[in-house]
Amino acid sequence: MKGMTAGNFIREIVEHDLKSGKHRRVVTRFPPEPNGYLHIGHAKSICLNFGLALEHGGVCHLRFDDTNPSTESVEYAEAIQADVRWLGFDWGDRMFYASGYFEQLYEYAVELIQKGKAYVDSLSAEEIRQYRGTLTEPGKDSPYRNRSVEESLDLFARMRAGEFKDGAHVLRAKIDMASPNVNMRDPTMYRIRHVAHYRTADQWCIYPTYDYAHPISDALEGITHSLCTLEFEDHRPLYDWFLDNVSVPCHPQQIEFARLNLTHTIMSKRRLLELVGKGHVGGWDDPRLPTLKGLRRRGYTPEAIRAFCEHIGVQKRDGVVEMALLEHFIREDLNKRAPRVMAVLRPLRVVLENYPEGRVEEVEAVNNPEDPGMGTRKVPFSRVLYIERDDFREVPPKKFFRLAPGQEVRLRYAYIIKCVRVVKEARTGEIVELRCTYDPETRSGGPQAGRKVKGTIHWVSATHALDAEVRLYDHLFVKADAGDVPEGQDYTVNLNPSSLERLRGVKVEPSLAGVQPGSRYQFERQGYFCVDPDSAAGRLVFNRTVALRDSWAKIEKAQQDG
Ligand code: ATP
Ligand code: MG
Numbered sequence: 001m002k003g004m005t006a007g008n009f010i011r012e013i014v015e016h017d018l019k020s021g022k023h024r025r026v027v028t029r030f031p032p033e034p035n036g037y038l039h040i041g042h043a044k045s046i047c048l049n050f051g052l053a054l055e056h057g058g059v060c061h062l063r064f065d066d067t068n069p070s071t072e073s074v075e076y077a078e079a080i081q082a083d084v085r086w087l088g089f090d091w092g093d094r095m096f097y098a099s100g101y102f103e104q105l106y107e108y109a110v111e112l113i114q115k116g117k118a119y120v121d122s123l124s125a126e127e128i129r130q131y132r133g134t135l136t137e138p139g140k141d142s143p144y145r146n147r148s149v150e151e152s153l154d155l156f157a158r159m160r161a162g163e164f165k166d167g168a169h170v171l172r173a174k175i176d177m178a179s180p181n182v183n184m185r186d187p188t189m190y191r192i193r194h195v196a197h198y199r200t201a202d203q204w205c206i207y208p209t210y211d212y213a214h215p216i217s218d219a220l221e222g223i224t225h226s227l228c229t230l231e232f233e234d235h236r237p238l239y240d241w242f243l244d245n246v247s248v249p250c251h252p253q254q255i256e257f258a259r260l261n262l263t264h265t266i267m268s269k270r271r272l273l274e275l276v277g278k279g280h281v282g283g284w285d286d287p288r289l290p291t292l293k294g295l296r297r298r299g300y301t302p303e304a305i306r307a308f309c310e311h312i313g314v315q316k317r318d319g320v321v322e323m324a325l326l327e328h329f330i331r332e333d334l335n336k337r338a339p340r341v342m343a344v345l346r347p348l349r350v351v352l353e354n355y356p357e358g359r360v361e362e363v364e365a366v367n368n369p370e371d372p373g374m375g376t377r378k379v380p381f382s383r384v385l386y387i388e389r390d391d392f393r394e395v396p397p398k399k400f401f402r403l404a405p406g407q408e409v410r411l412r413y414a415y416i417i418k419c420v421r422v423v424k425e426a427r428t429g430e431i432v433e434l435r436c437t438y439d440p441e442t443r444s445g446g447p448q449a450g451r452k453v454k455g456t457i458h459w460v461s462a463t464h465a466l467d468a469e470v471r472l473y474d475h476l477f478v479k480a481d482a483g484d485v486p487e488g489q490d491y492t493v494n495l496n497p498s499s500l501e502r503l504r505g506v507k508v509e510p511s512l513a514g515v516q517p518g519s520r521y522q523f524e525r526q527g528y529f530c531v532d533p534d535s536a537a538g539r540l541v542f543n544r545t546v547a548l549r550d551s552w553a554k555i556e557k558a559q560q561d562g
Contacts, residue, residue, distance in 0.1 A: 008313045010255055014052055014225060023224045026058030030084070031065040031098075031214070034076035034198075036269035038083045040290045040305065040326070044260040047309035049227055050089040061221055062091040066099045067213045069197035077198075083292040088302045096221060098213050099199045105208050105216055106160065108246040109171060109189055113152045117245050118189060119145060120155040121172045128170070131177070132185050139177035139185040159192055162205045166192050173212070175241060183238045187211055215239045219248035226252045229259045230318060257314040263323045264475035265290045266482050271491065280495060281476075287532075287543050288476045288499050298473065299520050299530025299545030304333040323475065327546045334520060334528040334545065339367045339374060342412065342458040343508040343523040343542075345470055347386035349433045349462065352417065354440075355383040360461075363413045363444070368522075379509055381414050384462040386507045391457045392434060394422055401455035403434070410456040412524065416442040458524045465507035468540035471532070472501040512540065520545065 017023045028049040032042065053060035062084060066072050084091070112118035121144045123131065133139035147155075152171075159169055171190035179185055189212040194205045218226045226239075233256045243251045261267060266275075267290060275281050275289070284291055287298035295305065308329040312321055342365070362378035387403065396404035403409045408418045421435040441448035476482075477494045485491055512521070517533040527548050532541040 008048075009316065010048065010225070010227060010257060010314055011052060011055075013253075013255060014056060017224070018056060025224075026053050026056045027061070027222055027224045028053050028058065028227060029061040029063045029096075029218065029221065029223050031063045031217075032080050033065045033068065033071075034073060034080060035068070035071040036076060036273060037079055037284045037291045037293055039267055039269075039272065039292065040262065040295065041260040041267045042083075043087060043292060043305050044309050044312070044314075045227070045229075046084055046087055046089060047306055048257070048314060050084075050091075051306075051310070052225070054089075058224075059094060060089070060091060061094040061096055061223070063096040063217060063221070064098065065210065065214065065217075066097055066197070066199065067208050067210060069193065069195045069207060073198050079293070086292065086296060086302055088306060096217070097199060098208075098217050099197060101213070101217055101220055102200060102204055102208070104220060105213055106206075108216055108248070109208075109212075110153065110156065111246050112173065112189075113149060113156060113171075115245065116149060116174065118152070118171055118173050119147050120152040120159070120169050121145070121186075122155075122169050125167055128188070132182065133177070135182065138179075139182075141177050142172075142186070145174065145177075145186070156190075159190070159206050160204070162194070164192055166194055168192060171206075173238075173241070175238075181234060181237055183211070183235050184241070187238060211235055211238055212242060215242045215252070215254075216246065216248060218252040219243055219250055222250055223252040226254045228254060228256055230256045230316075231259075232256055256316075258316065258318045260312065261318065261320045262290060262326065263320055263480040264477050264482065265323065266477070266491065275492075278492075280492065287471070288473055297530075297532065298543050299334075299528060300330050301333050301520075304330040307333065320481070328550055330546050331528065331548070331550055334522065336370055337368075338520045338522045338528055340365070340369070340522045340524050341509050341512060342379065342460055343468070343470075343506060343512075343526065343529075344386045344388055344458065344460050344465070345503055345506050345523075345526060346389040347505065347507045348389045348392055348431065350385045350387055350417070350436055350459070351433060352383050352385070352436050352438045353420070354437045357383055359383065360464075361414075361443075365413045377511055379413065379511070380461045380464040381411075382461045382463060385411070385459045386462055386465060387411075387434075387457055387459050389431075392419070392431070394431065401453075402457055403436075403455075408439075408453045410442070410453050411459050412456050414443060414459070415439055416448075416451060416453055460507045460509050462507075464510045466510055466512060466540060468506040468508045468512070468542060470503040470506045470529070470542045470544065472503065472544045474499050474501075506542075508540065508542075515540070522548075 030046050030049045050060040121142050123142050131140045170188045172186045175184045177185045190206045193207050196202050236254050239254045285293035285297045308326050361381045363381050364376050365379045367374040391402040393404050403419050405419050408416050410416050415438040417436045417438045419434050419436050423433040425432050442451050476499050478496045479494045482494050483491050515531050517531045519531045521529050523529050528545040529542040530545050532543050534541040
């Protein structure tokens with residue numbers, strides 16, 4: 001995989017600027033709006049901003065872009081900090097808020113008015129829209145555009161003082177109503193909104209727009225490279241215009257990159273909010289969501305997410321990344337460090353007729369074949385066991401090398417057994433138990449330890465096993481492009497009705513007693529699992545992080561071969 005890591009054109013720009021002496025130190029920022037929880041798309045931006053700073057001896061600021069009071073909250077701001085830390089990044093004492101600059105933003109706005117480069121407009125929002133023109137037609141000047149500097153200064157001060165109702169006036173930059181770039185047609189800088197802000201409370205009733213607040217905030221913090229997603233490309237001339245026309249200390253460079261899109265999921269905060277709000281999922285940390293809280297609960301590691309982000313790199317054009325690629329990275333990481341255990345998801349009882357009643361042996365099992373340093377453990381073996389229902393077929397198809405009447409299979413770390421009889425429930429015909437015999441010579445260290453049979457299956461001892469619940473997950477959306485919906489319907493038609501399957505009555509080996517939420521294991525042959533916070537004393541709940549089969553590796557191999 002290494003050789004296939006995508007490029008990072010922004011890294012090249014940063015390195016060039018350091019070499020040429022344009023900057024001595026890189027300063028980036030990650031600027032979330034505290035109006036929702038972070039998702040894997042934000043992780044791309046976090047890894048990029050913090051990663052570039054870290055690699056080049058610079059710093060990355062965490063800045064809350066909190067200029068829109070109605071949707072923001074302290075809870076979101078705190079959750080965002082926790083998520084960035086969990087991903088493994090540290091902003092030190094460099095946490096800032098756009099709302100912390102409200103006074104300076106106000107003063108720079110006054111400076112623009114004084115220079116004749118901003119004016120108070122008293123058209124309604126609807127009229128402003130009409131005057132703006134379209135992509136093909138130029139806009140029209142507002143009748144208030146030539147208001148005197150004094151009048152605009154006076155009105156702006158009174159806007160701040162709370163003399164006017166919402167929508168009575170706005171402050172606009174005076175640029176060019178005929179510009180081919182609609183963003184340059186006298187964009188709004190301030191709106192009146194009599195809404196309390198989660199940090200500044202009732203101190204302000206005018207709030208700056210993103211387009212105005214962002215470049216100034218960047219400049220006040222001495223940001224060198226201001227990285228944002230592609231939809232801001234057309235806003236760059238405006239970003240530069242503000243910085244060129246006010247007396248800020250420096251002029252950061254805005255660079256745009258493509259958002260991360262993933263198949264079979266959605267990344268829009270608005271839609272995530274809807275899925276949670278309408279109960280399509282259990283909450284912001286539902287393991288099916290692409291939120292960092294969801295991925296974490298699912299069992300994803302920060303290391304895997306960072307490796308994934310590094311691998312995909314940054315692009316100048318939008319694209320979609322296969323979910324299978326993200327899954328590949330979590331498998332790679334957990335393969336190295338998750339201890340192996342045996343767990344039977346859909347148990348079928350097996351009685352070894354020739355194994356003495358009451359006898360218990362301890363067999364030695366390897367904790368991680370990838371890492372001998374992780375040692376071994378003892379697993380109890382006895383006369384009554386559970387195996388997976390799937391590992392037995394009464395009428396086996398060709399090449400079914402697991403258990404079948406008269407057929408032998410090896411129990412992992414233990415004996416070879418043979419099925420001698422199938423016990424069924426009289427009324428339904430359902431198989432309820434297998435009667436088997438074991439070959440005592442085939443235990444590890446025994447005279448027939450090396451005897452070969454074609455299949456090996458996992459098992460647990462019935463009297464020693466612990467009960468558990470397992471939650472299996474599938475894609476949240478059935479279509480790769482979750483937003484591809486028939487006309488007149490909404491994206492929820494693509495929700496996968498079987499994205500969650502709960503298995504109660506799972507049997508796991510006793511070494512899992514008392515495991516802590518967040519611990520991760522490989523259940524042999526079944527995938528990687530993480531202990532869910534719903535677990536409690538005497539109750540074990542596991543989420544399957546990812547199954548073992550690696551479809552991404554297959555896709556890559558097919559591409560190389562073909
Ligand atoms: P909204 O959905 O409200 O537009 P947003 O997704 O832009 O919000 P912000 O909180 O403003 O969310 O995002 C913080 C930073 O994360 C921004 O710099 C944004 O460009 C970046 N970001 C957001 N989504 C993605 C994504 N899918 N891929 C890469 N970066 C992203
Ligand atoms: Mg945004």
